[in-house]
Amino acid sequence: MIRINNIHLYYRQHGIALHALRGVSLDINPGDYIALVGPSGSGKSSLIAAVTGLIFPSEGDIFIDRFRINRISRNARAKIRAKYCGIIFQFSEMPGRFTIRENLYLSWLSAHRGKDLSEFEERLELVCAKLDIHPLLEIRPGNLSGGQLQKTAIARAIIKDAPIILADEPSGDLDPDNVKRVRNVLQEEIENGKSILMVTHDAKLASDAHTIYELRDGQIHNVLK
Amino acid sequence: MRDLIKIGLSRSRAVFILLGALYLAVYLQVSVLFFLILTSKIQMLVISGYTIGTLGLLGGITGAHFLVAGKYSYEMGNLETIGFPRWFYITTYLIQFVLVQLISCLVGLLCFQILYIFITSDNVSFSQLAIVHLKTILTVLPLQVISCAAGLWYQSRSEPFLLIKERI
Numbered sequence: 001m002i003r004i005n006n007i008h009l010y011y012r013q014h015g016i017a018l019h020a021l022r023g024v025s026l027d028i029n030p031g032d033y034i035a036l037v038g039p040s041g042s043g044k045s046s047l048i049a050a051v052t053g054l055i056f057p058s059e060g061d062i063f064i065d066r067f068r069i070n071r072i073s074r075n076a077r078a079k080i081r082a083k084y085c086g087i088i089f090q091f092s093e094m095p096g097r098f099t100i101r102e103n104l105y106l107s108w109l110s111a112h113r114g115k116d117l118s119e120f121e122e123r124l125e126l127v128c129a130k131l132d133i134h135p136l137l138e139i140r141p142g143n144l145s146g147g148q149l150q151k152t153a154i155a156r157a158i159i160k161d162a163p164i165i166l167a168d169e170p171s172g173d174l175d176p177d178n179v180k181r182v183r184n185v186l187q188e189e190i191e192n193g194k195s196i197l198m199v200t201h202d203a204k205l206a207s208d209a210h211t212i213y214e215l216r217d218g219q220i221h222n223v224l225k
Numbered sequence: 226m227r228d229l230i231k232i233g234l235s236r237s238r239a240v241f242i243l244l245g246a247l248y249l250a251v252y253l254q255v256s257v258l259f260f261l262i263l264t265s266k267i268q269m270l271v272i273s274g275y276t277i278g279t280l281g282l283l284g285g286i287t288g289a290h291f292l293v294a295g296k297y298s299y300e301m302g303n304l305e306t307i308g309f310p311r312w313f314y315i316t317t318y319l320i321q322f323v324l325v326q327l328i329s330c331l332v333g334l335l336c337f338q339i340l341y342i343f344i345t346s347d348n349v350s351f352s353q354l355a356i357v358h359l360k361t362i363l364t365v366l367p368l369q370v371i372s373c374a375a376g377l378w379y380q381s382r383s384e385p386f387l388l389i390k391e392r393i
C-alpha cells in the first residue's frame with residue numbers, strides 16, 4: 001500500500017538546512033499496524049508529512065498504491081490524500097469557521113464527491129457513537145478542550161473510510177477512558193483491513209501495533225517488535 | 226464546490242459585510258463623481274478627481290483582499306491536507322467574492338438612482354446610467370478577481386504541512 005524508499009528530507013530556514021530524515025525506508029501493507037516511537041525531534045511528524053505528500057522529500061521515493069507521490073503535482077497529491085489517507089495531526093488542526101459537523105462533512109466530502117448526504121449522516125452516526133462526540137457536533141473547534149478537539153480530529157480522519165490511517169500522537173491529550181476508546185477504534189479499523197501508521201509515546205497504544213519502529217536522528221534505529 | 230460555497234458564505238459574515246461595505250463605498254464614490262461630471266462645467270477637474278478617487282479606493286479594496294487572503298491561508302492549507310486542491314478552494318472563494326461585489330454594486334446603483342432623481346430633474350435615462358455603472362463593474366471586477374486570486378495563491382506557496390504549522 002505504501003512504500004517508502006530511502007527518503008531524505010531537509011528543512012531550510014534562513015539558508016540553514018536541517019537534515020530531518022536521513023534515508024528512511026519502510027513498507028506498509030494492507031492490514032499492517034505500525035507504530036513509530038522515538039525521542040522528540042527525531043523526525044516522526046516529518047515522516048508522516050512526507051508520506052502523505054504534505055512536504056517534499058529531496059531524495060528517495062514514496063509510493064502510495066501505484067502512485068509515486070514525490071513525482072506528481074501538488075494537486076494530484078491532494079487528490080491521493082483525499083482518496084487514500086485519513087490523517088490525525090499532532091496538533092489537531094481544523095478551520096475555526098466551520099462547526100465540527102461541517103469539518104467532518106468536508107473530510108467525508110473530499111473522499112466521496114457526488115455521493116448522497118444520507119450516507120454521510122449514517123457514517124457520522126457510527127463514528128460519533130464510537131468516539132462519543134455527539135454533543136460536540138454543533139460547536140466550533142476553537143471552543144473545544146484539547147482532548148475534545150483531539151477526538152474530533154480522530155473522527156475526521158476515520159469518517160472518510162480511507163484505506164490508510166496516519167496518526168501522529170492520537171492519544172496526546174486524552175484521559176485513560178478515551179485512550180481506550182481510541183485504541184478500540186484503531187483496532188476495529190485494522191480488523192476492517194485498513195493500514196495504520198501511528199506515532200506514539202504511549203506504551204500501551206504502541207503495544208497494540210504489529211510492528212514498532214524506533215526513529216532516532218531521522219533514521220530507523222531499531223525494530224522493537 | 227457548491228457545498229464549500231454554501232458553508233463558506235454562511236460562516237464568514239463579518240468578512241463579507243466588510244468587503245460589501247467597501248465595494249458599496251466605491252460604487253457610491255463613483256456614482257457621486259459621475260453625477261458631478263454629468264452636471265459640472267469644469268469637466269476635466271472632475272474627471273481627474275474621479276480617476277484618483279477610484280484608484281485610491283481600488284487600492285484599499287485590493288489591500289482588504291490581501292488581508293482576507295492572509296486570514297484564509299491556514300484554512301487553505303488545512304483543506305489541502307484533507308484533499309481539496311488549492312485551485313478548488315481559490316475558485317470557491319472567488320465565486321463568493323464576486324457574489325458579494327455584485328450585490329454591493331446593485332445597491333450602489335440603486336442609491337445613485339435615488340440620489341439622481343432627488344437632486345436633478347435632468348433627462349438622463351436609466352439605461353444611460355446603468356451603462357456607466359456596468360462599465361465600472363467590468364473594469365473593477367476582473368481587477369478584484371485577479372488581486373484576490375493572486376493574494377490567495379501567494380499565501381499558499383509553502384507546502385500545506387508548513388502552512389498549518391505556521392499557525393501553531
Ligand SMILES: Nc1ncnc2c1ncn2[C@@H]1O[C@H](COP(=O)(O)OP(=O)(O)OP(=O)(O)O)[C@@H](O)[C@H]1O
Nearest residue numbers: 011013018020039040041042043044045046047390
Ligand atoms: N517547519 C520546520 N522548519 C524547520 N525545521 C523543522 C520544521 N519542522 C520540524 N523541524 C525540525 O525537524 C526535526 C524533526 O521534527 P519532527 O517534528 O519531525 O519531530 P518529531 O519526531 O515529530 O518530534 P516530537 O516527538 O516532539 O513530535 C526537528 O529537529 C525540528 O526542529
Ligand SMILES: [Mg+2]
Nearest residue numbers: 044045090168
Ligand atoms: Mg511530532
